[in-house]
Amino acid sequence: MSWTIRSLLLGVFLLSGCKHTGGGSVTPTPTQPQACDAQQAQISREADARASPWSVEQHLAKNFPGKKVSWLMTDSAYQNFVVKPNARNFGRCNDSGCYLFAAPSETIQAAVEKSMVDGAHDPAVIGQALGLPAKNFEGPLRMMTLDLAATGVCVRLPVDSDPGVWKCTSEADTDCFKFGGYTSGGVPELMVIDAPVSQAVVTEIP
Amino acid sequence: MSEEQVLIQSPLMYRLVRSAEGALFLDVVVGGIAQFTVRVVLTAQEADAYGRLGRPYADRLAMDVMASPAFGGRAIRVP
Numbered sequence: 001m002s003w004t005i006r007s008l009l010l011g012v013f014l015l016s017g018c019k020h021t022g023g024g025s026v027t028p029t030p031t032q033p034q035a036c037d038a039q040q041a042q043i044s045r046e047a048d049a050r051a052s053p054w055s056v057e058q059h060l061a062k063n064f065p066g067k068k069v070s071w072l073m074t075d076s077a078y079q080n081f082v083v084k085p086n087a088r089n090f091g092r093c094n095d096s097g098c099y100l101f102a103a104p105s106e107t108i109q110a111a112v113e114k115s116m117v118d119g120a121h122d123p124a125v126i127g128q129a130l131g132l133p134a135k136n137f138e139g140p141l142r143m144m145t146l147d148l149a150a151t152g153v154c155v156r157l158p159v160d161s162d163p164g165v166w167k168c169t170s171e172a173d174t175d176c177f178k179f180g181g182y183t184s185g186g187v188p189e190l191m192v193i194d195a196p197v198s199q200a201v202v203t204e205i206p
Numbered sequence: 207m208s209e210e211q212v213l214i215q216s217p218l219m220y221r222l223v224r225s226a227e228g229a230l231f232l233d234v235v236v237g238g239i240a241q242f243t244v245r246v247v248l249t250a251q252e253a254d255a256y257g258r259l260g261r262p263y264a265d266r267l268a269m270d271v272m273a274s275p276a277f278g279g280r281a282i283r284v285p
Binding site for chain 2: 071072073074076077080081084085087091092093094098101102103108130132135136137138139158163164165166167177183187189
């Protein structure tokens with residue numbers, strides 16, 4: 001990357017940072033949106049416009065202060081769709097990238113820790129903590145953690161057209177997608193593009 | 207035929223499998239920050255459509271399952 005481009009990116013960084021720091025205590029974390037390719041950057045801009053005055057930068061600063069994300073998979077899903085196919089990236093992949101929903105690591109790890117009883121997790125406790133049905137967490141799990149700052153991956157607000165989106169059909173639905181950066185259970189979430197398997201920490205949850 | 211045969215292992219996080227008995231089923235990863243797998247056995251019409259249209263049809267069917275994981279009551283959770 002040339003110094004000119006770096007300077008331009010720095011300029012964008014500083015401008016976007018100033019835009020969001022004037023009115024409150026939220027400190028932007030403007031590294032990730034700049035990591036997006038042109039297509040993902042466009043989707044991110046459109047998502048921010050729809051979420052306005054909220055944005056992915058404010059979302060990162062407020063809800064992801066540790067700059068780490070985590071997500072959970074059943075062990076069978078991890079084995080069949082990550083290990084066996086020797087996946088390079090996590091998430092659902094098409095020609096434009098691999099799409100992964102992720103939450104703040106602190107939130108996921110706290111839910112898991114709270115659920116552990118006699119060396120095994122209680123699905124009901126994780127479900128309650130994350131606002132999701134307990135059945136989603138039955139059986140052995142894997143918890144993945146990715147350092148956003150270290151990997152420099154592209155993140156943005158999830159949108160309705162993302163692979164894997166499961167749209168809510170009523171306000172009472174608690175296990176489906178609602179636009180805005182929060183799960184239907186109220187947990188902050190991000191869309192991570194091309195999360196590398198090689199850089200994630202994978203933890204077994206018995 | 208004595209074993210399951212994986213016909214498609216898709217990066218969209220689904221696989222199409224022919225069972226030892228010859229039935230076709232889809233295993234599809236659903237969910238967001240918590241992902242798990244559901245299984246849908248294809249109807250005769252869906253199996254026929256897959257035979258005619260191939261992988262694009264399986265892709266579409268899998269995306270339909272992701273968008274509606276209960277899939278009209280046909281999906282069962284894979285342990």
